[in-house]
Amino acid sequence: MTFVDPATYLQLLALVQNSIIAAAVLGIVGGLIGVFVMQRDMAFAVHGISELSFAGAAAALLLGVNVVAGSIVGSLLAAALIGVLGAKARDRNSIIGVLMPFGLGLGILFLALYPGRSGNKFGLLTGQIISVDLPQLGLLIAISIVVLVALFIVWRPLTFDSLDPEVASARGVPSRALSIVFMTLLGLTVAVSVQIIGALLVLALLVTPAAAALRVSSSPVLVPVLSMIFGFVSAVGGILLAIGGSLPISPYITTISFAIYLVCRLIGSRAKVAR
C-alpha cells in the first residue's frame, strides 16, 4: 500500500469533492434511520432490501438506463414486499430469507449478461462512489435530503409506533401509514447506500452507527446525534483515507464503522460495571 504525496492528495481531493459530499449526507441519513432500524428490529430487512436494490441496479446497467433509478425501483419493490407480507416480525424474517438470494441471483444474472466494463460489475456489490458521475451524485444527495426531512417530520409518531404500536394507535397515530412511509424511506436510503458503499456492505452505514450509539447512551437525543456523527465519520473518513492509497473505499468505511462500534462497546460495558 503506497500513499501519494500531499500535493497530489489535494488534487485528488478536489476531484472527488462531490463524492465526499454524497458520502457525508448518506452517513448522516444512514445514522439517523439506523436508530429506527434498531428500534423496529429490521437489520435483516435492510440486508434483504439491499440485495433487491442491487438486482434493480444491475438490470438498469444491462438495459442501459439510469442505474440509480434501477436501484431505487428494486429497493422500493423489496421494501413494499417486506412491508406487506411481513407485517409480523416472525413472518418478516422468512420473507426476507426467501427474497434475498433471489435478488442476489437475479443481479448476478444481469451482470453476467452485461457486455460492458467489468469494473462496474463489482461496484454495485462492494462500492463504487468514485465512479458515480456528477448528475447521479446530485440525485443521491437530493434523495438523502428528502429522507432526512421526512424523518424529522415523522420522528415522534414513528418513535411512539416503534415502541408501542397499540398505545400509539389508540392515541391516533396512523400506524399503518407510518409503517409504509418508514419502509419507503428505508428503501430510498438503501438505494443510495448501494451506490456508495455497495449492496453487501450497506449495514455498515445503516446499522453499525446506531448500534454503537445505543451502547453508550439511551437518551432519545444523544443516540441519534451520536449515530449521525458515527455514520458521517465512517463515510467521509473512509473516502479521505482511500484516495491517498490504492485500496477501494468500502473496506475503510466498514473498518472505521466497526472500530467505532468496538470502542462504544468497551465504553458501554465499563459504564455498566461502574454503575
Next chain:
Amino acid sequence: MTPSEALPVPAPVLSIRGGALGFGARALWSGLDLEVNPGEFIAVLGGNGTGKTSLLRAMLGEQKLDSGVVLVDGHPAHRGHRRIGYIPQQKIVAPGTPLRGRDLVMLGVNGQRFGPPITTRDDRAAVDALLTAVGAETFADRPLGSLSGGEQQRLRVAQALADDPNLLLCDEPLMSLDLQHQRAVSELIDRRRQQHGTAVVFVTHDINPVLSMVDRVLYLAQGRFTIGTPDEVLRDDVLSRLYGTPVEVFRSRGRVIVVGAPEAEHHHEVIA
C-alpha cells in the same frame, strides 16, 4: 332521568347500546347495554377468548361492532380520542430502544404530533408533573429497558393521564406484576378516579387486586354476560347460570375465588 329528581344525573362518559360482536359463527356477546358514569370503576371479567379486549378496542374505536353503538362523551367512539387514557399490560421493551422512563411519558404528551421533534418547555413541565403524580421521579432517567414491570406500569399510568382523561381504559395493567406493585399501580388508578372523577374500565382476569375499588362488574362468559355490583355478580347462583354449569364462589379475607368455571383458570378454555 325523571323530573322529580333533585340532583341532575351526570351524563355517562361511556355508553354502549345493543352492542354485539362475534368472530365467524361464534358470538362473543350481544345485546350489551352499559353506561359508565363519571368516577365509576367498572371491572370487565371473563376467561380467555370472551371478548374482553375486543370490547376495550371497540371503546377505543379500533374494533367495529357487528351491531350497536359505542358512545364516548355522547359521540361515537373514534381512534385518538383526546379524553381517553389507555393503559396496556406490561411488555418487554426492545433492547434497541433509546428511551428513558420520562420519554415514555413524553410520548403521551406529544407522541402523536408530527413535525420537527422539538420538545417545548410546556411539554417538559407537563411530564415533570405527571412523573410526580405517579411517584416515578426516582427512576425517570433510567433506560426504559432496565426498569421493572412495576416501574414501567407506573410510567404507563402517567402516560395515560397526559391529556387529563375523563375515561381510563385499562387492559390487564397488573399482568405479571408482583402483589406489592399490583397494589401500587391499582391505587394510582383509583386515586385518579377519586380525585378527578375519571371513569375507569378495567379489563382483568383477576378481580382481587381491585376488588375494594370496583363499583360494578361486567362478567363475560359463554357468549353471555351479566352486569352488577361485585356482591350481585360474584355469587354461586349467578355465575352458575352464566356458565351453564355449577360454579362455586368462595370469599376469604376479602378475596374472591371462583371454582369450577370451565375457562377461568389455567386456560381450561371451552370453545365450541
